[in-house]
Each structure stands twice: as structure tokens, then as C-alpha cells.
């Protein structure tokens with residue numbers, strides 16, 4: 001009996017081996033694209049968030065540095081004589097808040113920037129009506145002061161609420177990453193919050209719609225470090241909601257009143 | 271034959287193996303990219319790269335782990351085994367693209383070192399559901415790196431096959447880590463039965479193949495032990511006629527794994543464990559006068575267990591005798607490479 005024997009270092013494999021390898025290869029050629037297709041098609045999809053990565057723009061507005069850095073863009077005066085603004089969230093480069101770059105700018109111009117009319121260069125990030133602006137590099141950021149004057153807008157008190165939803169970092173969610181939410185993104189969002197990017201909350205309303213708000217503590221100060229462990233989980237936030245121009249801000253009560261990440265039932269608000 | 275052996279650095283089969291491997295990989299990546307762009311044009315390019323390379327590396331690892339038991343079950347799968355290390359190294363490279371992109375995307379440009387961030391961002395180490403699954407991918411990648419870095423025969427020799435083999439057993443750990451990496455990671459977001467099925471089906475296939483191969487192996491071992499009957503340190507193995515020309519019978523005697531070869535009207539016995547990667551010598555064949563290992567073609571002379579020059583691998587040898595057409599083997603081994611006279615088969 002002398003059946004064929006395969007030796008890898010020979011130039012040619014015996015016929016019977018070549019035949020079976022051929023079967024394996026053809027099976028793979030059919031199976032591999034099939035697997036690719038099934039995997040691709042079973043993803044749940046991506047939201048149409050937008051990051052204008054290759055498009056630098058200059059925005060003119062009133063600079064607010066605390067507690068949530070933003071540009072207030074004047075929208076005009078209504079018939080009652082009230083001036084309206086759109087707030088655009090300011091964010092630094094990478095996983096960092098806008099503040100360090102703004103501090104550098106304040107030193108350079110020798111003026112406190114809070115409430116100043118200013119022109120800044122950067123890139124827009126937006127989704128679902130919420131707009132953020134990634135500040136350009138130190139060289140290109142400052143495009144001069146403008147004559148715009150701040151009109152202190154009083155926050156509108158909307159009362160105490162209980163919200164359920166997900167804590168996110170607005171930069172990734174609004175456009176820099178797709179997907180920019182959920183478990184795979186948790187570590188990244190924690191990095192962003194640690195970098196001072198304001199905590200953002202995607203609340204689900206009772207009729208299934210999405211409502212966005214920023215999260216501060218009762219005194220209106222950031223609590224990113226306390227919120228970090230709850231990122232990407234379903235959490236409950238209780239607090240007073242205020243409207244700041246086009247933004248909602250929830251002043252969360254105690255950090256205890258967030259739903260624990262391991263989810264032992266709902267904690268009701270006081 | 272040694273001329274054959276030394277000059278083989280490249281050959282047609284190897285080139286074809288690599289070409290087919292790369293071709294199938296490209297096929298996967300192109301299909302994935304094309305369909306992703308058609309059905310989900312909103313995907314960011316980073317997500318596309320991360321998902322395409324992550325799934326490809328996982329599928330390749332799965333395939334690599336199936337080759338071993340497949341080749342045990344049916345020798346016609348041996349050509350897949352021969353160049354398995356190319357598959358392994360390539361899997362590491364693809365996995366590294368995935369890992370590096372993830373670290374850049376999710377962990378860089380913050381205030382801490384990106385690698386530190388992999389470990390320190392999500393700290394729910396005590397939770398299963400919220401576990402920082404990236405860490406599992408990281409360690410799997412480290413294991414794949416160690417294996418790729420030591421895949422050359424230089425390391426095999428310097429680390430000794432036993433060490434090398436133990437190191438390579440870590441691939442199963444890497445696989446296990448990756449199963450959890452996927453289940454605790456992207457599956458928590460996508461929650462698609464298809465992704466769970468993808469991991470589950472692969473795991474099931476792998477476990478079944480290994481169990482089947484182990485079953486076959488065990489049966490073979492039991493048969494070998496039944497055959498043996500004792501006499502003056504010699505065990506009766508089988509009749510000389512039972513061994514096909516240029517082939518071997520494998521026996522397991524007193525803890526010795528022995529291959530008994532028949533060739534040119536003679537019978538010789540050597541240790542059954544190849545000095546290269548512990549392949550089963552006894553499933554090999556005598557080619558050009560040399561025992562040739564079925565896995566990667568290492569060669570040994572049957573009467574002294576030595577690889578022909580310039581190679582230096584040596585097997586233990588054993589005494590053999592033939593009485594009334596029956597082959598008897600003494601399982602006390604001679605030092606590696608000791609010349610022992612072959613037993614002559616009387617016509």
C-alpha cells in the first residue's frame with residue numbers, strides 16, 4: 001500500500017491533497033463574503049451626526065467661559081423687544097475642554113474674555129439641532145474681537161424633573177464618532193469627561209422622543225468626575241431643569257440620586 | 271533529499287498558500303467595506319476599519335484553531351497546517367491594526383497616556399456587564415504578538431520545542447479572552463442575534479472539533495495498548511505484514527510513544543514525537559530513505575533517528591526483533607541518535 005503522502009516543502013502537493021485543499025478554498029471563497037455580509041447587515045445603524053472635519057469656519061458671537069463654554073450667536077430681536085440667542089458649545093481639540101485654549105487666548109490678548117464679542121475659527125459638530133464648535137489651533141483660533149454686546153439672559157426655570165437616559169460626551173455623540181454612544185464607547189466618553197468636556201445627557205421622554213441637556217450640580221458647577229462611572233449606562237437624574245436660550249441644563253440633586261450603574265431598581269426623587 | 275531540504279526556503283506551495291490567504295483576506299475586507307458603504311454610508315471611516323479588521327482577525331484565529339483538529343481527523347487537511355504560522359503572524363498584524371486604531375480613536379488626545387487609558391477609563395472591573403472589555407483585547411493582542419515574534423524556527427530551537435509549545439498553547443487563552451472581548455463589548459451595543467450567533471457558532475465548532483480529535487486520539491492509544499503482550503522486556507506489537515511498506519505502526523509502551531517503521535524488508539523503531547513541533551512521526555512516511563514527518567516534513571534516518579546532515583535533530587531509538595513474523599519492541603529508549611540494527615523480515 002503506497003497512498004499519496006503530503007510534504008509541505010515539495011514544489012507540488014499530491015493530487016488527492018490538492019483536491020481537498022481546493023474544496024476548502026472554494027468553501028472559504030463562498031463563506032467569507034457571506035459572513036462579511038451577515039455581520040455588516042446585522043449592525044443597528046448609525047445616526048446622521050456631523051463633524052466638518054475638513055471645513056474651517058469663523059463664528060462670531062459672545063463668548064461665555066463659565067460654567068459651560070459657549071458662543072452666544074444673536075438671532076435678532078422679537079416684537080416684544082427681547083433679544084434671542086443660539087448657544088454653540090465650545091470644545092477643545094482632542095478629548096479636552098475649550099477652557100485651556102481660551103485661557104491661553106485671554107493671556108495673549110491681555111483681556112478677560114467672559115462676555116466679550118469675538119470671532120473664533122474652528123470646526124462645526126452638530127446633530128439633531130444641537131451644535132458644538134471645535135476650537136482651531138492656537139495660531140488660527142483668534143480672528144479678532146467684535147462689537148457684539150452681551151445681554152445677560154435670565155435662565156427660564158422649568159421645574160423639578162426625573163429624567164432617564166444616557167450620559168454622553170457631546171463631542172463624540174454630536175459627530176466626531178459614529179457610534180459615539182453605548183458600551184464600546186464608554187472608555188472614550190470617560191476620557192472626554194475627564195478632559196473637562198461638559199457632561200451631556202440624552203433623555204428619553206415618556207412619548208419616546210429624545211431630549212438633550214447638559215448636567216451640572218445644584219450650584220451650577222460641573223460634576224464630571226462624579227458622573228464618569230455612570231457613562232453609557234441607563235441612568236436616572238433628578239433635578240431642576242433650566243432653559244438657557246436654546247439649551248436645557250439639569251441641575252442634578254445629589255449624585256446619590258442617579259440610578260446606580262448595576263441597576264438595582266429605580267431610585268425615586270425626593 | 272537533504273539537497274531538497276536545504277534549498278527549500280520558498281517554494282511553489284508556500285507562495286500559493288500565502289497568495290490564497292491574502293486573496294481571501296482581501297475578499298473579506300472588500301466585501302465588508304463595500305456592503306458597509308452601501309448600507310451604512312453614515313459609518314465613520316474609523317469604525318469601518320475597526321470593525322472590518324477586528325472581525326477578520328477573529329475569524330482568522332478561529333480558522334487557525336480549527337486546522338489542528340481537522341488535520342488530526344483527516345490527513346488531507348495537512349496542507350493547511352504546513353504554513354499555519356503565516357496565518358498566525360498575519361492574524362496578529364490584522365489584530366494589531368484593529369487594536370492600534372482603537373487606542374488612537376478612543377484613548378488618545380486626552381490628558382493621560384493612551385495605554386494607561388485602556389486600563390483606567392472604565393474601572394468597573396468587578397462587573398461582568400460593564401467590564402472594560404478593551405483590556406481583554408489588549409492581552410489577547412499581547413499573546414498574539416509573543417507568538418508571532420517567536421514563530422520563527424530560530425526561537426523554536428532556542429526556547430526548546432516544549433517551551434515553545436507551551437507558549438503557543440496560550441493561543442487558546444487569547445481566543446477565550448477575545449470571545450469575552452466581543453460579547454462584553456460590541457454585542458452590548460449592537461445586541462444583534464447575528465453577532466452573538468457568530469461568536470457562539472464559532473466556539474461550538476471549535477469545541478466539537480477538538481473533542482472529536484481527542485476521541486480519535488484516545489481510541490488510537492487504546493488500540494495500541496491492547497496489541498502489546500510482554501516477553502523479556504519486549505512487547506509484541508503486530509505482525510510485520512500489518513505495517514504497510516514505508517509506513518509505521520504507532521505504539522504506546524511504558525510511557526514511550528513509539529513509531530515502528532517498515533521499509534526495504536526491514537523494521538526499525540524510533541520515538542514518535544517530532545523534534546520540530548511534536549508532530550506524530552508515525553503518521554509520516556519513508557521518503558528517499560528518510561522518515562518524513564507529516565506536519566512540516568522534517569526527516570530522520572530510521573536506523574539511528576538522526577536527521578541527515580546538515581540538520582541536527584535526533585530521535586530516541588529502540589530495539590526491535592521479529593519472531594515468527596511478529597514484531598516485538600523493547601520500550602527502553604536509547605539516547606537520541608543511537609544506531610540500532612534494524613530487524614530483518616524473513617521472506
Ligand code: HEM
Pocket residue numbers: 278279280281284285288289355356359360363418421422423
Ligand atoms: C503577511 C505576510 C507574511 C508574514 C507575516 C510572514 C511571516 C513569516 C514568518 C514569521 C516566517 C518565519 C517562520 C519560518 O521560518 O517559516 C516566515 C518564513 C517564510 N516566509 Fe513568510 N510571511 C509573510 C508572507 C510571505 C510571502 C508572501 C512569502 C512568499 C511569497 C513568504 C515566504 C516565506 C518563506 C519562504 C519563509 C521561510 C520558511 C522556511 O524556511 O521554512 N512569506 N514568514
Ligand code: HEM
Pocket residue numbers: 184185317320321322324325326327328331365366368369370372373376388404405407408409410411414448451452455456
Ligand atoms: C489593544 C487591543 C484592543 C483594543 C483596545 C480593542 C478595542 C475594541 C473596541 C473598542 C471594540 C468595539 C468597537 C466598535 O464600536 O465597533 C472592539 C471590538 C472588537 N474587537 Fe477589539 N480590541 C483590541 C484587540 C483585539 C484583537 C487582538 C482582536 C482579534 C484578534 C479583536 C477583535 C475584536 C472584534 C471581533 C470586535 C467586534 C467587532 C467590532 O466592533 O469592531 N480585538 N475592540
Ligand code: FES
Pocket residue numbers: 544545546547548549550563564565566567568
Ligand atoms: S512537527 Fe514540524 S516537521 Fe514534525
